[in-house]
Amino acid sequence: MNAPVKIETTLKDWETDQEVRWCPGCGDYAILKAVQRTLPQLGADPANTVFISGIGCSSRFPYYIESYGFHTIHGRAPAFATGAKLANPDLDIWLVTGDGDGLSIGGNHLMHVLRRNVNMQIMLFNNEIYGLTKGQASPTSREGTKSPSTPIGSVDHPARPAAFALGSGARFVARGFDVSKHLPEVLKAAHAHKGAAFIEIFQNCIVYNKDVFDDFAAPKGAEDRQLWLEDGKPMLFAKDTKGLTLNHETLSLEVVDVADGDWKSAGVIVHDVTNRSIAHMLVEMPFGPFPMALGVLYDDPAPTFEDAVTEERAKASAGKEANLAKLLSSGQTWTVSGTAQDPI
Amino acid sequence: MATAATTPEGAASSTPDAIVVRFAGDSGDGMQLTGGQFTLSTALAGNDLATFPDFPAEIRAPQGTLFGVSAFQINFGSRAINTAGDAPDVLVAMNPAALKVNLAALKPGGLIVADTGAFTKRNLDKAHYLSNPLEDGSLAKYDVLAFDISEKTIEAVKPFGLGNKDALRSKNMWTLGLALWMFGRPRKPIHDWLKAKFKSKPDIADANIAALDAGHAFGETAELSGPIRQMEMPPVESAPGLYRTITGAEAVSLGLVAGAQLAELPMFFGGYPITPASAILHHLARLKEYGVTTFQAEDEIAAICAAIGASYAGQLGVTSSSGPGIALKTEAIGLGIMTELPLVIVNSQRGGPSTGLPTKTEQSDLYQAVYGRNGDAPMPVIAARSPSDAFEVAIEACRIATEYMTPVMLLTDGYIANAAEPWKVPNPADFTPFPAQFLTEPRGEQLLPYKRNEKGARPWIKPGTPGMMHRIGGIEKHEETGNIDYSPDNHQRMTDLRKAKVENIAVPDQEVALGETSGTLAVVGWGSTYGPIHQAVRRSIAKGCSVSHIHVRHIWPMPKNLGELLKGFDHVLVPEMNTGQFKTVLRDQFLVDAQPLTKTSGQPFQIAELEAAIAKYFDGIEGNEGGEVAVNDQQLPSPVAEND
Numbered sequence: 001m002n003a004p005v006k007i008e009t010t011l012k013d014w015e016t017d018q019e020v021r022w023c024p025g026c027g028d029y030a031i032l033k034a035v036q037r038t039l040p041q042l043g044a045d046p047a048n049t050v051f052i053s054g055i056g057c058s059s060r061f062p063y064y065i066e067s068y069g070f071h072t073i074h075g076r077a078p079a080f081a082t083g084a085k086l087a088n089p090d091l092d093i094w095l096v097t098g099d100g101d102g103l104s105i106g107g108n109h110l111m112h113v114l115r116r117n118v119n120m121q122i123m124l125f126n127n128e129i130y131g132l133t134k135g136q137a138s139p140t141s142r143e144g145t146k147s148p149s150t151p152i153g154s155v156d157h158p159a160r161p162a163a164f165a166l167g168s169g170a171r172f173v174a175r176g177f178d179v180s181k182h183l184p185e186v187l188k189a190a191h192a193h194k195g196a197a198f199i200e201i202f203q204n205c206i207v208y209n210k211d212v213f214d215d216f217a218a219p220k221g222a223e224d225r226q227l228w229l230e231d232g233k234p235m236l237f238a239k240d241t242k243g244l245t246l247n248h249e250t251l252s253l254e255v256v257d258v259a260d261g262d263w264k265s266a267g268v269i270v271h272d273v274t275n276r277s278i279a280h281m282l283v284e285m286p287f288g289p290f291p292m293a294l295g296v297l298y299d300d301p302a303p304t305f306e307d308a309v310t311e312e313r314a315k316a317s318a319g320k321e322a323n324l325a326k327l328l329s330s331g332q333t334w335t336v337s338g339t340a341q342d343p344i
Numbered sequence: 345m346a347t348a349a350t351t352p353e354g355a356a357s358s359t360p361d362a363i364v365v366r367f368a369g370d371s372g373d374g375m376q377l378t379g380g381q382f383t384l385s386t387a388l389a390g391n392d393l394a395t396f397p398d399f400p401a402e403i404r405a406p407q408g409t410l411f412g413v414s415a416f417q418i419n420f421g422s423r424a425i426n427t428a429g430d431a432p433d434v435l436v437a438m439n440p441a442a443l444k445v446n447l448a449a450l451k452p453g454g455l456i457v458a459d460t461g462a463f464t465k466r467n468l469d470k471a472h473y474l475s476n477p478l479e480d481g482s483l484a485k486y487d488v489l490a491f492d493i494s495e496k497t498i499e500a501v502k503p504f505g506l507g508n509k510d511a512l513r514s515k516n517m518w519t520l521g522l523a524l525w526m527f528g529r530p531r532k533p534i535h536d537w538l539k540a541k542f543k544s545k546p547d548i549a550d551a552n553i554a555a556l557d558a559g560h561a562f563g564e565t566a567e568l569s570g571p572i573r574q575m576e577m578p579p580v581e582s583a584p585g586l587y588r589t590i591t592g593a594e595a596v597s598l599g600l601v602a603g604a605q606l607a608e609l610p611m612f613f614g615g616y617p618i619t620p621a622s623a624i625l626h627h628l629a630r631l632k633e634y635g636v637t638t639f640q641a642e643d644e645i646a647a648i649c650a651a652i653g654a655s656y657a658g659q660l661g662v663t664s665s666s667g668p669g670i671a672l673k674t675e676a677i678g679l680g681i682m683t684e685l686p687l688v689i690v691n692s693q694r695g696g697p698s699t700g701l702p703t704k705t706e707q708s709d710l711y712q713a714v715y716g717r718n719g720d721a722p723m724p725v726i727a728a729r730s731p732s733d734a735f736e737v738a739i740e741a742c743r744i745a746t747e748y749m750t751p752v753m754l755l756t757d758g759y760i761a762n763a764a765e766p767w768k769v770p771n772p773a774d775f776t777p778f779p780a781q782f783l784t785e786p787r788g789e790q791l792l793p794y795k796r797n798e799k800g801a802r803p804w805i806k807p808g809t810p811g812m813m814h815r816i817g818g819i820e821k822h823e824e825t826g827n828i829d830y831s832p833d834n835h836q837r838m839t840d841l842r843k844a845k846v847e848n849i850a851v852p853d854q855e856v857a858l859g860e861t862s863g864t865l866a867v868v869g870w871g872s873t874y875g876p877i878h879q880a881v882r883r884s885i886a887k888g889c890s891v892s893h894i895h896v897r898h899i900w901p902m903p904k905n906l907g908e909l910l911k912g913f914d915h916v917l918v919p920e921m922n923t924g925q926f927k928t929v930l931r932d933q934f935l936v937d938a939q940p941l942t943k944t945s946g947q948p949f950q951i952a953e954l955e956a957a958i959a960k961y962f963d964g965i966e967g968n969e970g971g972e973v974a975v976n977d978q979q980l981p982s983p984v985a986e987n988d
Contacts, residue, residue: 047812067813069813070815071816072818080650082650083657088658088808109642316632320633322635328770329588333586334390336583
């Protein structure tokens with residue numbers, strides 16, 4: 001609900017004349033295409049659309065979208081976007097960041113743009129590696145990741161982007177991956193959400209962290225390992241032969257078998273995108289014993305920052321005259337005429 | 345009545361044309377408030393004045409300690425006042441620690457007003473006094489007026505039923521009442537202020553008013569002779585007009601509001617709390633009806649980045665901080681320079697490096713302002729010389745930022761930010777507007793977001809403008825299209841263009857603030873050293889020295905004629921509250937043999953110490969021994985004249 005007027009465009013209208021400089025086969029190409037395919041479907045206006053990014057492979061994104069674009073500095077894109085949105089709340093802002101940009105150097109800004117709830121779409125391309133600096137372990141790299149900076153394997157515990165976002169107060173949290181056919185639907189849902197919409201997009205770095213997401217993203221057997229969430233639908237996967245249930249004693253999710261499609265008697269729960277408690281469980285759900293939760297995990301709008309700031313300014317200004325001459329002469333003043341003083 | 349009054353021999357009693365009063369007490373004693381209200385009453389009486397609030401970094405340092413002493417100095421007179429004064433004539437000491445810390449500054453023969461009620465064994469111990477200085481004769485060379493202010497305050501507020509602890513909080517008002525009497529100041533403005541301040545607590549207001557009146561009545565009726573006397577300070581001859589008092593932080597805030605209006609832009613201010621810059625955020629947060637959006641960011645970096653984001657979207661982005669915060673903003677300043685967006689960065693300098701001296705003044709961020717970035721990153725820098733000057737300088741910063749599409753750094757310092765002085769209220773209509781221009785359609789067949797105008801500025805294109813979509817960023821970009829371009833020739837050209845744009849910013853020719861345009865010695869200053877340098881040069885000229893005062897507002901780029909001007913003097917002396925930073929820039933730019941005079945004690949220069957430094961260039965001129973350097977020399981290192 002960002003674009004007030006729907007504009008007719010095609011995918012071509014969103015391509016720039018710039019040569020795309022990602023490595024051949026990089027997951028970023030698929031995300032770029034998904035975004036360029038989605039924007040016309042949203043009726044987005046290129047003149048009103050702004051892509052703002054930080055630094056890293058993902059952050060080159062704005063150069064390839066025919067709209068307004070601002071490639072800023074490492075980790076700080078949320079702050080630039082916040083300023084731009086406050087200055088012109090009508091702009092439709094897409095933030096592009098990565099796991100290093102958004103969760104290492106920029107973790108603080110990501111946290112604050114989410115808790116303030118500034119209306120924009122935040123795409124975090126998670127490839128679990130530093131690509132542009134040639135392959136060092138990132139804050140989302142799994143323990144034991146061997147890289148030039150961690151030659152015998154990383155020892156630090158990885159950050160979980162969706163859990164970070166929800167914990168920071170995000171009102172919209174979704175997941176997708178680069179080549180997924182569902183990605184445009186996730187992007188559309190994010191755009192429809194008024195407020196900060198956080199999307200973790202798993203992205204394959206074919207040079208430094210090749211196929212690290214194949215455990216759930218590989219086409220073969222995908223249905224057994226991916227749980228695509230839909231609001232109002234039961235949490236089923238593996239061709240509806242398995243589902244998630246809530247253990248009321250331990251207050252935790254469990255995988256149950258579903259016989260003959262009778263998910264109700266198996267106790268499979270129905271996805272409610274506004275249920276924050278379940279959302280916390282979904283973002284914490286470990287892959288392996290559980291499938292990877294994908295799609296819109298949480299979506300429950302709240303008042304936005306820019307609306308609050310605009311309203312506050314209007315309220316504070318109401319009935320007040322912006323008279324600079326009066327302002328300058330406010331407080332206690334006195335008049336000098338010749339050398340005589342008249343305190344007033 | 346525990347009144348102890350002693351008068352030393354030969355204490356002068358004729359009324360001078362300027363008086364320096366220092367209020368000193370515990371940081372919880374309300375000395376800044378007392379000073380502030382005394383300033384107001386002095387301004388209303390038509391005197392010229394300058395103030396110097398000097399307080400510890402701790403909000404409430406342990407009571408009675410030496411490091412918890414807070415002081416407020418005011419210099420006022422019936423002539424033009426440029427500084428907060430060298431040595432106080434009157435020292436109000438609310439406890440032993442305040443006396444100990446400030447005594448060295450007091451003029452010989454000066455008056456000490458002390459609260460005997462606070463000179464208890466415990467407080468004397470805390471101030472490391474072995475015996476009570478009010479009783480042991482160690483203050484013989486001063487006038488001493490010591491009596492139990494604490495007790496008198498408790499008496500005065502008794503009718504209001506306050507406990508002793510609350511009653512003693514009115515001690516500062518009692519003292520202020522006495523001071524108002526001493527200089528024949530009206531009480532009504534302070535009554536009005538107290539009533540407004542304690543609107544919801546009329547009892548407290550009444551108690552404070554009673555204390556103030558009691559202090560005033562004490563002066564009027566006490567059977568005192570000797571040190572306590574009423575002094576008349578006739579009004580200064582000022583240009584006709586409307587006046588008010590203003591601090592540097594207020595002046596910067598108002599100047600930014602005025603600058604944004606002259607540029608016909610809404611202002612976006614991104615800030616993060618830091619001493620002594622926070623006051624600007626506080627002032628602007630209350631001016632929303634002037635099209636001001638204030639944003640308290642999560643850190644210094646976000647504050648500037650949000651401001652740049654707002655500039656990108658078409659508002660006037662402003663951020664403000666002090667040295668450590670400016671250091672954090674540095675990378676973003678580079679992006680502002682690279683993407684050529686308007687931005688005003690206010691640096692209220694304080695003692696450094698690192699956290700340094702948060703509440704003390706220094707001018708040591710000049711290198712940081714002029715040079716402190718990665719890459720060749722030229723940026724205009726201008727400096728305010730006084731609280732009232734900060735208003736015009738802020739407007740100038742807005743003009744340069746929007747006309748040249750560049751970040752601009754405005755330097756003030758802790759002294760300017762906190763100090764107050766009378767200000768002749770300007771008429772906004774007297775300033776020439778500089779409306780910002782936005783490009784809404786391509787100038788030729790192709791959109792060229794980096795094609796420059798005659799000033800070297802690229803066009804400002806707001807997102808949201810139909811048909812003008814383009815990308816900008818921190819990567820080197822093509823000279824005209826702004827597309828990524830790493831090619832060697834292009835980077836060479838872009839580096840040259842960015843440099844030329846800033847170098848060619850129109851800056852008024854340098855004028856001489858005082859004295860001839862050539863001669864033996866030029867004393868060159870910038871920023872808040874204006875006042876003491878001006879007075880020291882004035883006194884030296886009166887003694888017959890061939891000395892001139894040159895005050896530089898435009899630090900970068902510098903006025904085109906400055907080099908030639910300096911070459912007209914045999915010697916160039918550069919007093920600075922740092923280790924000689926501007927001296928180095930002058931040497932570099934003009935190959936001039938500028939000599940440094942440095943001071944990094946956290947205190948402003950004294951007129952006398954500058955006068956003494958000037959005197960060294962004029963051996964043989966009669967009566968030219970320089971002034972007496974009195975203030976705080978026991979605790980603070982003297983200024984060092986180097987020959988490096």
